[in-house]
Structure formats: C-alpha cells, structure tokens
Amino acid sequence: MLLRKGSRCLVLFAYVMAASVEVFAQQAKEFRITANEFSFKPSSIQVPRGEVKISVTNRGKFLHGLAIVGRDEKIGYIESGETESLTVNFDKAGEAIFYCPQPGHRNKGMEGKLTVGR
Numbered sequence: 001m002l003l004r005k006g007s008r009c010l011v012l013f014a015y016v017m018a019a020s021v022e023v024f025a026q027q028a029k030e031f032r033i034t035a036n037e038f039s040f041k042p043s044s045i046q047v048p049r050g051e052v053k054i055s056v057t058n059r060g061k062f063l064h065g066l067a068i069v070g071r072d073e074k075i076g077y078i079e080s081g082e083t084e085s086l087t088v089n090f091d092k093a094g095e096a097i098f099y100c101p102q103p104g105h106r107n108k109g110m111e112g113k114l115t116v117g118r
C-alpha cells in the first residue's frame with residue numbers, strides 16, 4: 001500500500017503514542033477488586049503512593065461501580081461480568097473510603113477502605 005508522506009508521519013505518530021500509553025500503563029500498580037450484591041472483595045486494600053490502577057470486576061447481576069470519597073475520578077457503572085479500571089494518583093499517605101456509586105448500594109454495604117502507604 002502506498003502512503004503519502006503526510007499519512008506515513010501520522011502512522012508513525014500513532015505508533016509512538018500507543019507505545020507511550022503502554023509504558024504508562026505498566027508503571028501503575030494494579031489492584032483488583034470484585035463487586036457483588038452488595039459488597040466489595042476485598043473490602044480493604046492497601047496501595048502505595050503514586051499512580052495506582054484499580055480494576056473492578058462485576059461478579060453480580062446488577063450494575064456496580066467504583067467511586068472514592070474526595071476524588072473526582074470514578075467508574076459510574078460496570079456491566080455484569082465486565083471489568084473496568086480506574087487510574088488514580090495518590091499523592092499523599094492516608095485513608096479513603098471507596099464505594100459503589102449506584103443508587104442505594106453504598107447504604108447496603110458496598111463500601112470499603114483504601115489505605116495509601118507512605
């Protein structure tokens with residue numbers, strides 16, 4: 001296939017971008033949580049400071065999600081059987097509560113504790 005100079009440049013750019021995204025993703029430590037009716041497992045996780053990837057698998061029948069008190073980033077909902085990830089940058093040590101943002105789920109017990117190490 002013949003490509004004009006401009007489009008070859010774009011293809012190269014796309015490759016470089018894909019490679020950078022890959023490196024970026026590998027740097028974040030990943031933590032896995034499962035969601036069900038109506039709890040998270042584990043309900044307490046310890047993460048290091050810095051970039052952390054939290055992957056949530058919905059093992060329930062309802063929609064579930066993940067939100068962290070005091071943070072804007074969240075996963076609004078995850079379909080049953082699916083996994084979604086959230087990358088968060090924790091810049092200081094401390095504790096935070098994570099919960100399911102689906103209406104009523106937090107009150108039914110879908111919350112847990114996230115401890116950020118020093």
Ligand SMILES: [Cu+2]
Binds near residue numbers: 065102110
């Ligand atoms: Cu839920």
